[in-house]
Amino acid sequence: MKTLKMRSTAIAITALMVLLTSACGKAEPTTSGSTADTKSSASPAAAETKKSAEPVKVIWWHSMSGELGKAVDKLVADFNTSQKEVQVEAVFQGTYDESLNKMKASMDSKSGPSLIQVYEIGSRFMIDSKAITPVQKYVDADKFDLSQLEDNILNYYKFDGKLYSMPFNTSNPILYYNKDMFKAAGLDPEKPPTTFEDVAKASQALSKDGKAGASFAIYGWFMEQFFAGQGAEYLNNGNGRTTAASESMVGSEAGVKTLTWWKQMVDSKTATNLGRKTDDTKKAFLAGQVAMTLDSTASLRGIVSGADGKFQVGTSTLPKPADAKDGGVVVGGASLYILNNKSEAEQKGAWEFIKFLTNPQTQAWWHVNTGYFPITKKAYDEQLVKDNLAKYPQFQTAIDQLHNTKANKATQGAVMGVFPEARQLVETAIEEALTGKKAPKEALDAAAKSITEKIGAYNKTVK
Known part of the structure; x- marks a missing residue:
């Protein structure tokens, strides 16, 4: 989320119809793969070896500008140097509205992202678009422990008990x-x-x-x-x-x-x-x-x-x-969606990056350098967060307000397209x-x- 005010402009109903049509229709992988490999004179085994030697590229569209944009770039650089299998490229796409409109326009081509940051009030639209793979798929496959994350933050992004996106920048x-x-x-x-x-x-x-x-x-x-x-x-x-x-x-x-x-x-x-x-x-x-x-x-x-x-x-x-x-309070900010018109390798790569973003050390750094809530409970145990809270004791108000919020339909937040x-x-x-x-x-x-x-x-x- 931008600091607070990224005013929402109208998302046209006709634009939704275009997106629904394109998202439900064509799902073409974008990483190097089937077409080039079948035309190659190399053996299937050799082609597979070549593919596996190259890191999967994940394009992440986001709306963090200024100092927040620098913080995003630091997260991406840290992830990319932490392993060799996946390389993320962060691309600033303007405001939340601008980024979402660009995503709609890209759905019938290979030009769109593998991962996109979408503001919280875009949740119903994203689910209705049929353009995403719910992160619950990877949560279940990896037996990823959601209990390590803040309940009142997850609460907003869960629909019928299923998590469609991973919270990223959260505020109230x-x-x-x-x-x-x-x-x-x-x-x-x-x-x-x-x-x-x-x-x-x-x-x-x-x-x-x-x-x-x-x-x-x-x-x-x-x-x-x-x-x-x-x-x-x-x-x-x-x-x-x-x-x-x-x-x-x-x-x-x-x-x-x-x-x-x-x-x-x-x-x-x-x-x-x-x-x-x-x-x-x-x-x-x-x-x-x-x-x-x-x-x-x-x-x-x-x-x-x-x-x-x-x-x-x-x-x-x-x-x-x-x-x-x-x-x-209802959490504000944005979450991360995995697009389903990309190859399984790209989608899994996006998930690996998401997991990196949720670890306590990453969340502690993100919180201290941006002011957004850590979404991971153990981030509060990090010395970095303790020192920051000592310097800015006013933030205890925000933490207590989040933790004291009673979970019900009102605080889960309204959703509409x-x-x-x-x-x-x-x-x-x-x-x-x-x-x-x-x-x-x-x-x-x-x-x-x-x-x-x-x-x-x-x-x-x-x-």
Whole structure:
């Protein structure tokens, strides 16, 4: 996942139909093999020896840019030097949306990847595409122990008990707050707010001298998380997990309660609306213009470093109503899918790389250098992680929040084939409510109606 904001653009239904057609039709191997070997004058045994002497090449498409891209390149280099059988080539393909669209275009040719990183909201689409080999196949064949991985991370990527992709970069949102501003306002900087009611009360005390108590970016991901925090499902049919979702629930009580709370703070000027970009709220927070904000756990190091010498950063769990049911957070980020239009050798090579990425030492390094969660439990035993946690104790909030999340359909996360479009529609609804164009219930009901219609159209193409 990019740090947080890689905004989702629409994935067209017609594009899905093209992908389904191509993915279900032709599956041609791309490594050197049958055609060239049968035309060769060399004996079959000699040809096999030549093939086995060459490492299998695995092309991995990813969306990690900047420092994250450098971290990806380091992982690939470490894997390639650790053995001689498989060589991975990492290729940056732009944003998650751009990479996924390129994959669709490549499915009827040999130009696509062996392995691809796809954001979490692309999960339903990837499964429906029939373009992948579920990693469960290799988990079973290798008797790979999934219990070594974080349950609440695996939970998102499992469907009907089967793991279709391997989690890679994982995050969730937390509340960041300015401890110095809390102290100046007479609030205990060691007792941050954890409920909607407490946030509203603290925000009122913190709003003075032209500074706002809070600012939350208009981001659909936050609304999804607020639902999970209340133990509420975002879609019908068990969040689209029991059977395919057919209706959006964003206009339900959990959504209205959340948006009403948010709007009341903006209306009372104890929270400021800075729009859809989380970078804008982050900058305002680091400038000391707002006392509280929401951001990804993957942003923690950058925020703490950015505030160094100016103020102390505190962290708290994602707020929820005081009367909320058992819930927690839904993991964000992305996972790795093995494409099924490649040779078995390439697919197995991709799996070997995936296994390398899950080992504790690799996960410890990835976590410390990116801020994403380790997906392997034993990574926390590595000295590298212990030292990092000592330096950034705020990350304990994120770890505890993940581990304290109650496993249910709400926290497993909603899945639908039109999630990018749905997220944008919800952001429009939030914007309409915060700017006074519509009441919270009216705005969310309109979004739910549009999302439900898009789900219906999508489901017809899948059938």
